[in-house]
Amino acid sequence: MDEKTTIHAQQQTLPGEESLLKPAAEMIRPDYKGSDKLKGKVALITGADSGIGRSVAIHFAREGADVAVSYLSEDDDARETKRLVEAEGQQCLLIRGDLRNSDFCHEVVKKVIDTFGKLNTVVNNAGIQFVSTDLTTLSDEQWQTTFDTNINSIFYISKAALPHLGEDDTIINTTSINAYVGPEILIDYSATKGAIVSFTRALSNQVVGKGIRVNCVAPGPVWTPLQPATLGAHDPEMLEDFGSNTPMGRAGQPSELGPCYVFLASLDSSFISGQTLHPNGGTVVNG
Numbered sequence: 001m002d003e004k005t006t007i008h009a010q011q012q013t014l015p016g017e018e019s020l021l022k023p024a025a026e027m028i029r030p031d032y033k034g035s036d037k038l039k040g041k042v043a044l045i046t047g048a049d050s051g052i053g054r055s056v057a058i059h060f061a062r063e064g065a066d067v068a069v070s071y072l073s074e075d076d077d078a079r080e081t082k083r084l085v086e087a088e089g090q091q092c093l094l095i096r097g098d099l100r101n102s103d104f105c106h107e108v109v110k111k112v113i114d115t116f117g118k119l120n121t122v123v124n125n126a127g128i129q130f131v132s133t134d135l136t137t138l139s140d141e142q143w144q145t146t147f148d149t150n151i152n153s154i155f156y157i158s159k160a161a162l163p164h165l166g167e168d169d170t171i172i173n174t175t176s177i178n179a180y181v182g183p184e185i186l187i188d189y190s191a192t193k194g195a196i197v198s199f200t201r202a203l204s205n206q207v208v209g210k211g212i213r214v215n216c217v218a219p220g221p222v223w224t225p226l227q228p229a230t231l232g233a234h235d236p237e238m239l240e241d242f243g244s245n246t247p248m249g250r251a252g253q254p255s256e257l258g259p260c261y262v263f264l265a266s267l268d269s270s271f272i273s274g275q276t277l278h279p280n281g282g283t284v285v286n287g
Contacts, residue, residue: 016225039064047126051224055254204274220280246281
């Protein structure tokens with residue numbers, strides 16, 4: 001992905017749809033070859049109906065893992081993710097519901113265990129953002145929704161999953177470059193992403209003695225439906241040349257994120273825990 005894809009002004013409504021992205025996002029490089037890095041494994045990926053989560057699901061499947069996909073309400077996108085996973089020769093379980101609910105998160109993990117008999121990797125990827133240019137007008141409801149979606153769900157899912165994880169199993173959390181750069185229009189979002197980094201480090205220290213590795217990925221600007229459904233919904237012009245302010249001069253594609261999660265889920269990262277990968281187009285964040 002060394003060629004820049006020009007992105008123009010556009011908008012969607014939440015939760016956003018992959019099929020409406022213009023240009024379409026790339027989910028996996030045509031030349032990506034699996035090598036059984038996750039053969040026989042079972043992964044739960046939240047927010048995998050589209051965007052980064054869908055790419056992770058496809059990459060995991062190409063590496064030999066069966067996949068459970070948790071999603072909010074985007075049925076068409078979720079069914080397409082399932083089709084793409086099954087095209088790789090792996091099973092895909094779709095679980096629809098709201099991760100802000102603790103009971104639902106426990107039910108998600110139960111369904112995975114009931115279906116596959118085990119769980120090896122949890123990818124906490126679901127998230128939301130809203131644009132707010134003035135803290136004094138940022139509503140309590142928006143603040144709570146952002147925290148419930150972005151960090152509370154990670155606590156609920158991880159808590160439910162941990163009793164089923166063991167030696168060489170993994171938890172991978174999606175944080176953001178915004179945890180480090182703190183954009184002024186995304187205060188609540190950035191706060192949750194900072195919390196994810198700290199949660200990852202602390203949980204890693206708590207469970208590393210059990211052989212469970214906990215890491216996170218901090219993407220920079222990546223072309224997913226979240227962007228037109230949030231930034232574009234606020235002002236479509238915000239997406240004109242989206243990502244051009246990175247040192248590489250472009251936004252990332254989901255296909256460039258999936259391999260990061262494969263690395264952290266596989267034994268290639270056997271001596272790595274409590275750390276953050278930074279696929280962000282070259283921005284140095286020193287974190």
